[in-house]
Amino acid sequence: MQRFQESMLELIVETSTNLPPDVRRAIAGAISKEDGARSKLALSTIAGNIGMAETSQQPICQDTGMPTFFVRCPVGANQIQMKAAIQSAVKAATKTGKLRPNSVDSLTGRNSGDNLGPGTPVIHFEQWEQDEVDVRLILKGGGCENKNIQYSLPCELEGVGKAGRDLDGIRKCILHAVFQAQGHGCSAGFIGVGIGGDRTTGYELAKEQLLRLADDVNPIPELAELEQYILEHADQLGIGTMGFGGAATLLGCKVGANNRIPASFFVSVAYNCWAYRRLGVIVDPKTGSINQWLYREPEDVLKPGLETKGAPMMGGREVSLTAPITEEQIRSLHVGDVVVLNGPIHTGRDAIHKYLMDHDCPVDLTGGVLYHCGPVMLQAADGQWNVKAAGPTTSSREEPYQADIIKKLGLRAVIGKGGMGPKTLKALHEYGAVYLNAIGGAAQYYAQCVERVDGVDLMQFGIPEAMWHLHVHEFKAIVTMDSHGNSLHADVEQLSLERLSNFAEPVFK
Ligand code: SF4
Numbered sequence: 001m002q003r004f005q006e007s008m009l010e011l012i013v014e015t016s017t018n019l020p021p022d023v024r025r026a027i028a029g030a031i032s033k034e035d036g037a038r039s040k041l042a043l044s045t046i047a048g049n050i051g052m053a054e055t056s057q058q059p060i061c062q063d064t065g066m067p068t069f070f071v072r073c074p075v076g077a078n079q080i081q082m083k084a085a086i087q088s089a090v091k092a093a094t095k096t097g098k099l100r101p102n103s104v105d106s107l108t109g110r111n112s113g114d115n116l117g118p119g120t121p122v123i124h125f126e127q128w129e130q131d132e133v134d135v136r137l138i139l140k141g142g143g144c145e146n147k148n149i150q151y152s153l154p155c156e157l158e159g160v161g162k163a164g165r166d167l168d169g170i171r172k173c174i175l176h177a178v179f180q181a182q183g184h185g186c187s188a189g190f191i192g193v194g195i196g197g198d199r200t201t202g203y204e205l206a207k208e209q210l211l212r213l214a215d216d217v218n219p220i221p222e223l224a225e226l227e228q229y230i231l232e233h234a235d236q237l238g239i240g241t242m243g244f245g246g247a248a249t250l251l252g253c254k255v256g257a258n259n260r261i262p263a264s265f266f267v268s269v270a271y272n273c274w275a276y277r278r279l280g281v282i283v284d285p286k287t288g289s290i291n292q293w294l295y296r297e298p299e300d301v302l303k304p305g306l307e308t309k310g311a312p313m314m315g316g317r318e319v320s321l322t323a324p325i326t327e328e329q330i331r332s333l334h335v336g337d338v339v340v341l342n343g344p345i346h347t348g349r350d351a352i353h354k355y356l357m358d359h360d361c362p363v364d365l366t367g368g369v370l371y372h373c374g375p376v377m378l379q380a381a382d383g384q385w386n387v388k389a390a391g392p393t394t395s396s397r398e399e400p401y402q403a404d405i406i407k408k409l410g411l412r413a414v415i416g417k418g419g420m421g422p423k424t425l426k427a428l429h430e431y432g433a434v435y436l437n438a439i440g441g442a443a444q445y446y447a448q449c450v451e452r453v454d455g456v457d458l459m460q461f462g463i464p465e466a467m468w469h470l471h472v473h474e475f476k477a478i479v480t481m482d483s484h485g486n487s488l489h490a491d492v493e494q495l496s497l498e499r500l501s502n503f504a505e506p507v508f509k
Contacts (some may be wrong), residue, residue: 015138017054036245060444061440070211090115091114129366156174160404187252190276192269195255245495317336325411340476346503357405362458368409369414372417377468428483449472
């Protein structure tokens, strides 16, 4: 079992740091067809980040997500010991910063610190007639997991109208699923779809579709046709990379079907971001050694964006800012400008926003910059903290708090991804602040912008949720909501809704 545990650790590290060739190929395809300036520069950052993560063997994205293992083993294999070995490997990967400590008590919010706890990691066991052990792992972050959606047919859907209990109704659900994700799940994404089952097994089937190769062909002709249709048409929604608007919105669509009971007809959709981290290994059951890597290709030839320096984020007007930022500086910014930050920024996500509603901020943030980010941090022997991954987290979760926090702290800029809602937009206008969209998942790109860690407060919330005081150099993000009432996110959502309505007419009879 010791060797099996080491093999599992190897699988975790490779999955977290090195995207498989089929995913790289899909991203390269998006780069070649993208025409929108903002989406193109987001994709170039993503490509650079993929290369940096591989070269430095650090996490592609800071969000470990819910590590989910699918294990097929021969009859007689000891699943109890295998489960313990997988858990030990997860713990070891967390200790070295390959996984962020991501498992929290659902009631108290306490972070277990090692990614272990009731229900984490998820391990699905299945017996099979082969002699070897097949282990596959998906690391799927919260931003895209939160955009999973389940439909119960028949239903009425925004944009496409009535979706019935047939292939055409399923088609409408899938297009709607892509629409509702917008940029929140770090598009351009991949989707797995489960038709049928019950509410639980439908989602399981959807997630299992993500184990398929991005460029395989469904053996069931109707489903192959549906997958092809979705892949060819979803881009017409115009959501683009990170929801910036553009030509590449969806990179893969895989559909499976299970039987259902007559009363239920579920269509379950698992949305996966571009950071589609899934790998697998075939393990020798006698030695525990890896015999073969799955999803790898003989030469692993296609590796776009292997440059180790950050990709240039050019396209809009570039404006350099250092906190404390003045209201005048903020009012001069407009949607589309690229802001280059130097100096102090401070992280804060869910726990911090809730805390700040009733407590004073531990530091003065007047004119300051708040970064929606839960970084991967490691402490050196001398006590100094080092940033291992530091991309933005989904901002919409903070919508209930953000306007009050901007006012209370006197913030001038909020950095995150996916955009925020009307309440925040109004506050940006009223108090003179901007929302800056960083590139979701570009955790290595942003980690290398951090020159030093100046300190940390509120560690009682755990490493990802604490308030980290970072000193950054040339940290680039795009103004997507300005202080004049403009929101790129609202514009793209409106446009994509209009385009979604073009798909209301039946296609599959
Ligand atoms: S790329 Fe975006 S959605 Fe995916 S895990 Fe990272 S932050 Fe979450």
